[in-house]
Structure formats: structure tokens, C-alpha cells
Amino acid sequence: MSLLEERYRRVLRLLPASYRAEREEEMVSAFLEGVGDGEEPADEDLARPNWSEIASVAALAMRVRLGGVGAPPERFVWGEGVRLAARLGLLFHAVLGCVSAGGLLRLYGVLGSPPAAGLAPEDIIGTAGSVERLRHLAESAPVVAWVAAYALLVYGHRRAAKVLAVLALLPMIFRLAIDVGTVVGAAPSLADQGRMQIRTDVPYVLLAVVPVLALLAGYHRDAPAARRPPRFFVVPAVAGALAAVALGVVMATPGLGPGIRPWIDPGGLFYLLLLVVGAAYTGVHIFAAGRRSPCWPLALLLLLIPAVFTRIAAFFSYSYDPTAGVGTAMLLIQIAAALPAGLLLVVLAAPMMRRLPSPDPPPGYGADGGSRG
Amino acid sequence: MGSRVMTEPAFFVLTALVDEPRHGYGILRVAEELSAGRVRLKVGTLYGVLDRLVAEGLVELDHEEAYQGRLRRYYRLTEPGVDALEAEAARLASNVESARERLRARSRRPSTAEGTA
Numbered sequence: 484m485s486l487l488e489e490r491y492r493r494v495l496r497l498l499p500a501s502y503r504a505e506r507e508e509e510m511v512s513a514f515l516e517g518v519g520d521g522e523e524p525a526d527e528d529l530a531r532p533n534w535s536e537i538a539s540v541a542a543l544a545m546r547v548r549l550g551g552v553g554a555p556p557e558r559f560v561w562g563e564g565v566r567l568a569a570r571l572g573l574l575f576h577a578v579l580g581c582v583s584a585g586g587l588l589r590l591y592g593v594l595g596s597p598p599a600a601g602l603a604p605e606d607i608i609g610t611a612g613s614v615e616r617l618r619h620l621a622e623s624a625p626v627v628a629w630v631a632a633y634a635l636l637v638y639g640h641r642r643a644a645k646v647l648a649v650l651a652l653l654p655m656i657f658r659l660a661i662d663v664g665t666v667v668g669a670a671p672s673l674a675d676q677g678r679m680q681i682r683t684d685v686p687y688v689l690l691a692v693v694p695v696l697a698l699l700a701g702y703h704r705d706a707p708a709a710r711r712p713p714r715f716f717v718v719p720a721v722a723g724a725l726a727a728v729a730l731g732v733v734m735a736t737p738g739l740g741p742g743i744r745p746w747i748d749p750g751g752l753f754y755l756l757l758l759v760v761g762a763a764y765t766g767v768h769i770f771a772a773g774r775r776s777p778c779w780p781l782a783l784l785l786l787l788i789p790a791v792f793t794r795i796a797a798f799f800s801y802s803y804d805p806t807a808g809v810g811t812a813m814l815l816i817q818i819a820a821a822l823p824a825g826l827l828l829v830v831l832a833a834p835m836m837r838r839l840p841s842p843d844p845p846p847g848y849g850a851d852g853g854s855r856g
Numbered sequence: 857m858g859s860r861v862m863t864e865p866a867f868f869v870l871t872a873l874v875d876e877p878r879h880g881y882g883i884l885r886v887a888e889e890l891s892a893g894r895v896r897l898k899v900g901t902l903y904g905v906l907d908r909l910v911a912e913g914l915v916e917l918d919h920e921e922a923y924q925g926r927l928r929r930y931y932r933l934t935e936p937g938v939d940a941l942e943a944e945a946a947r948l949a950s951n952v953e954s955a956r957e958r959l960r961a962r963s964r965r966p967s968t969a970e971g972t973a
Contacts, residue, residue: 506903512926513880514899539900546904553911704863705908 487530488515494537497544499558542703551705557839564781565701570636571760571782572694573648574719575753577633581723582730583626625651632698633719639710641702648695655688683800686792690753693789726752742809745801745817750793754817757783757790761824768831777839780832784825791821862944865905868895870914870933870941877918879928880906906931914940 484492491514495507514536549565550558609615628651636644662684666677730747745751764779798814862870865887872878872886884902887895897905909915914937918930933941 508927509880509929510899510903512928513884516881517884536898539898543900543904
């Protein structure tokens with residue numbers, strides 16, 4: 484076996500074993516015939532599949548593993564779990580977007596009266612037509628992008644939803660890259676501060692990256708086309724309004740203390756959403772056996788990972804704050820609760836996954852799948 | 857292909873199989889020739905397209921053979937595959953005709969460049 488063939492076979496390991504068992508030999512054959520019509524490069528060390536070939540196999544692996552229409556049940560469930568994680572994650576960011584959009588509309592005097600406390604609106608957003616105003620508008624754009632990405636996804640415009648979700652993500656990545664750049668060139672004292680900032684920021688970036696990756700990977704061409712009913716469009720707006728009111732009440736209530744803080748930052752709100760959805764699904768699982776689905780626990784497990792990272796990051800940043808007190812203990816409870824919550828989700832999903840039939844070979848290749856010569 | 861518009865790679869894969877059954881590399885080569893070098897399918901992309909076409913019953917396995925010690929699987933077009941390709945070709949021809957008609961009308965029109973400049 485040549486080095487090129489060996490390397491290509493290594494790339495094909497991205498594909499599921501059952502798929503490879505049927506397809507590997509003919510894919511290797513097609514690939515090797517395509518490399519200079521069978522002539523391999525003279526220098527074996529240079530002989531490797533190019534990036535576009537690797538990308539095409541990676542995309543195929545993603546499509547096969549996260550099955551869509553016509554996929555074997557097990558792979559379809561994985562695909563639906565990832566797609567549900569994308570929808571839930573996008574919904575969360577859209578709700579936060581609606582809360583932020585409400586605040587922006589008040590700040591610009593479009594909705595209600597500007598916030599009374601603190602600086603005058605012009606000190607924050609600049610005067611009409613000023614550079615500050617333009618910059619503030621540009622910085623606020625991701626807020627709208629999350630809402631639009633969610634709306635487009637539920638309306639069935641996947642490609643546009645993907646573009647907007649990536650656009651919404653870019654400023655976060657850009658800020659993180661700037662932080663990293665600052666740390667690299669900074670004096671030791673500033674570098675420590677920068678590293679702490681990065682440690683805090685990374686989990687929140689992850690909170691946005693995971694749903695976007697789920698959207699990009701799960702909503703491939705074979706994913707079921709689903710245009711949701713119109714009520715799905717108003718969910719972020721209604722939930723955003725409710726969340727804004729609830730947050731306002733919580734923050735205005737005296738005596739709630741630092742124990743509530745870990746629940747009202749974005750990571751805490753996301754964690755809360757997962758707990759509520761998880762509890763609701765557990766109820767359905769116990770009391771309505773006919774509506775059980777492994778997709779829900781799979782999606783929640785996937786989203787639990789970035790949520791726990793935000794709690795761990797918050798715990799470390801609280802440990803520098805002498806006034807955090809009960810907040811630190813609350814964060815420890817959140818982190819500790821993730822383990823039983825995760826285990827419960829595994830316990831709910833595993834038996835259903837085991838009952839699903841194992842994936843068959845690719846279509847047309849089984850015992851009765853065409854005439855073998 | 858259901859109600860969805862056929863993708864360009866699927867169109868060229870079906871077209872490559874019109875005259876005779878072909879194996880993976882044969883399809884890649886003919887698709888490139890038919891598109892005058894524009895469509896260069898990668899192996900992963902080809903098998904993604906073939907999976908979909910086989911699942912939809914537009915293409916099926918014809919036979920397999922060993923060539924220089926390597927496996928070659930040959931695929932053929934099914935009757936529904938012929939129908940789907942004919943429908944797609946008619947749709948594309950209609951688009952081309954619409955564009956040509958408008959271009960002919962434009963060339964017959966007296967130039968308005970001076971008036972609009």
C-alpha cells in the first residue's frame with residue numbers, strides 16, 4: 484500500500500465503520516485513479532490528499548453521521564438531536580437579542596422612556612449622525628442577527644440562517660482574537676489580567692459557537708425540510724419581553740443578594756433554560772411514554788457542555804471578588820448539579836438509543852441492493 | 857428528486873450515466889468533460905450525491921469488477937432517473953430559451969444609450 488493510499492484511508496476513518504465497510508474500497512479506487520490518472524507523485528512524502536478532498540470526506544461523514552431524510556433511525560436521531568440543539572441554542576440567543584433590542588429601543592427613545600438611571604442616552608450612543616452613534620449601531624447589529632437567524636431557521640431558510648448566525652458570532656470571535664493578541668504583546672502584569680479576561684470570555688464564546696456549529700453541521704441538504712408554524716416566530720419576542728420583566732424585577736428586589744447573580748448572567752440564564760427544558764422533558768418521559776424521544780436528552784447533553792464551562796469560568800472570576808459570598812457557593816451547586824443532570828439525560832436517552840436498529844449499509848448495497856457482478 | 861431543484865453535481869452525475877454504466881472515477885471524469893472542466897467533483901462529494909440518487913431510486917448498482925486489484929462499482933440510470941433528468945433538462949432549456957428570447961428582443965431594439973447617458 485502506497486503512502487498516499489494509507490493517508491487517504493486514514494481520512495476515510497472520519498466515516499462511520501458500517502459506511503466504510505461498504506464504500507471504502509471503491510472510494511479509495513476512485514481517489515487513486517483520479518490522482519494524475521493513477522500516477523502518484525514521485526516524492527512519497529509529498530503524496531497526501533489535498534484539503535478539498537479531505538473537506539469533501541468530512542462533509543460526507545457529517546451528513547452520514549447526522550442523518551436526515553432516509554437515514555437509518557440511529558443516525559436520524561443523532562441528526563435530529565443536533566438540529567434541536569441548534570434550534571434551542573439559537574432560540575436562547577434570539578431571546579437575549581430581544582431583551583437587548585428592547586433596551587436599545589428604549590435607549591434610542593423609540594420604545595417607552597430612556598432608562599432613568601446612569602448616563603444620559605447621548606453619552607452612550609452619541610448624538611444623531613455622529614461617529615459614536617454609527618459605531619454603537621454597528622456594535623448592536625449582532626443582536627438583530629441572532630433574532631433574524633432564528634426566524635429564518637424556523638421559516639425554513641437554512642442557508643440565510645447559517646450566514647446570519649456566523650455573522651452574529653464573528654464579533655465575539657474577533658474580540659477574543661484581540662484579547663489573545665493583547666496578551667501576547669503585553670507586559671507580564673497586563674498579560675495576567677488579559678489571560679483572566681480570556682478565561683472568562685472563552686466559555687461565553689463557546690455558548691454561541693456550539694449552537695452555530697450544530698446549525699452548520701446538522702442542517703445539511705438531507706435534513707428534513709420543516710417550516711414551523713407562525714407561533715414559533717413570536718416565541719423569542721414574548722420570551723424576551725418576559726425575561727426582561729423578570730430580570731428587571733429580580734434586580735430591583737432588595738435583599739436577594741449575591742446568590743441570585745449566578746442565575747442572571749447569560750451563562751446562568753442558559754443553564755436555567757436547560758434545567759427547565761430538561762425537567763419538562765423528564766416529566767413528558769415519565770408521564771407520556773408515547774411522546775418520548777431520545778433527541779431531547781441528546782440536544783440537552785450537547786448544550787450542557789458549554790453551559791457548565793460558563794459556570795466554571797464564573798466560579799474562577801467570583802473567587803477574585805470578596806463580595807461574591809453566597810454567589811460562589813451557588814456556582815459550586817450549579818457545577819455539581821451538572822453531573823447528576825447529565826447522568827439523568829444519559830439514563831433517559833440510552834435505552835431508547837439501544838432499541839434503535841443499527842445502521843444498514845449505504846442505500847442500494849445490502850443483500851438485495853442491486854446486482855453484484 | 858422530489859420537489860427540490862436538482863443540484864448541479866447531481867445533474868452531471870445523471871448525465872454521465874445516460875449512455876452506459878460507469879464507476880466512480882469514470883463518473884468524475886465524464887462530469888468534468890461535460891462541464892468543460894468547470895465541475896470537478898471530489899470523491900466525498902460524488903459519493904454523497906450517489907447516496908442520495910440511489911436512495912431516491914434514480915440510480916442503481918449495475919455490477920462490480922476488480923481492475924488492477926481494485927474494486928470498481930458501476931452505476932446505471934434507472935427509468936425514474938431518466939425521467940428526472942429529462943424534466944431537469946427541460947427546465948434548464950426553458951430557462952435558456954427565456955434568456956435568449958429577451959436577448960434577441962434587446963438586440964432588435966434601437967439603441968437608447970444616448971438617451972440614457
